[in-house]
Amino acid sequence: MENEFTFALGPVDIGTSIITTWGIMLVITVIAWLSTRHLDMLPGKLQTTVEGIVVAIDEAIAAVAPEHGRQIMPFIASLWLFLIIANLVGLIPGLHSPTRDLSVTSALAILVFLSVHWFGIKTQGLKNYLRHYLSPSPILLPFHIISEFTRTLALAIRLFGNMMSLEMAAVLILLVAGFLAPIPILMLHIIEALVQAYIFGMLALIYVAGAIQSQQLNPPE
Template sequence: MEHSELSPAVLFSLGPVHVTSTIVTSWGIILGLWLASSLLCRRLRLTPGPVQTAAEGVLGAVEEAIRAVAPDHARLLLPFIGTLWIFLVVANLSGLLPGVHSPTRDLSATAALAILVFLSVHWFGIRSQGLKPYLRHYLTPSPLLLPFHLISEVTRTVALAVRLFGNIMSLEMAALLILLVAGFLAPVPILMLHIIEALVQAYIFGMLALIYIAGGLQSQQQRHTPQGERDE
């Protein structure tokens, strides 16, 4: 199977399933996070050490960010949003390792994550309000807006996938081009930019996912909230 810098290489196939470097890198990330979590949580103490303090700090920061957007559903959304942020940070930064491509430079991976966000919005919305009340919000404030709602659902999901893919892929491509043109160590500044961009993109993706999910959760609630209370 042919591959270019824009499409990841297929490492092996299991019948119709082609396992690409993106999948293998993702497995590596998952394995690393699992091992790190297992090692960390095996030594949890009430008086935390530096590593546990850092882990609790990460968890606390994620929980606080979720609580700021969806105060009543912080515990419910934490596993999904937290995992999204952690995975995206690690996946985006993994491209800095020599010989490793970031999974998020693959449109299939970012599309998968975007689809998961899309599905999560509906899953949490229906779970919170019920099917009919949730679907009814597509008809508000007027049924005429239904097509726009549907287009919005699709475009924002596509935007999520393409934004992350475009940024990470372009960074890696820029670094590769500079390496080819200018030589060894020349792309170091662009790699520094890669770190910042990786963190920013992970934050944007996670925060947008959170906002979409919180919007789905609170759509029916907002419809029933009086105008005065909303202004407050």
């Protein structure tokens, strides 16, 4: 895990992974502002591209949570877009993907963990949401609680491990083969980065949808 110290912000040490993350957030914000500043009934290339991305994400969310797509769309879409850029930014010379840093992937996993319960409580109310932890039997309560933490841990470690191993493999291959095979390595990196972003975002979507729909799946007796 590489997170070189850059400067201190009070008691907090700011490393390269955090700076890169801030940069990605700024890029997404600027692109969103530019693409929505002048919307037109006859869209240009930028608006067409953005609308295509939004439609694709909306369809993916609708397939999992058709009745709550508008509610969870901003969170899931933002997460997916951030992960795609974060996973691919390592292709830029001098930069490393922040998702190869365990602290970053842990923060993303914790964000998903909190969002799951936020959406669940917001949709069902606290009492109804907590009831699903006692279904189908109160005996399973400890297992439900353990599963919440283990899947959060798995989210963080899976993304971190895959992105770290991907960059290490690319470096090792380049050291052995030099620059004789840069294109296959580049394609492998792009494909794997997109796959890992999709998996993380889809798992987050499934967890959030499960929390929202838990009362429908386990109605009170």
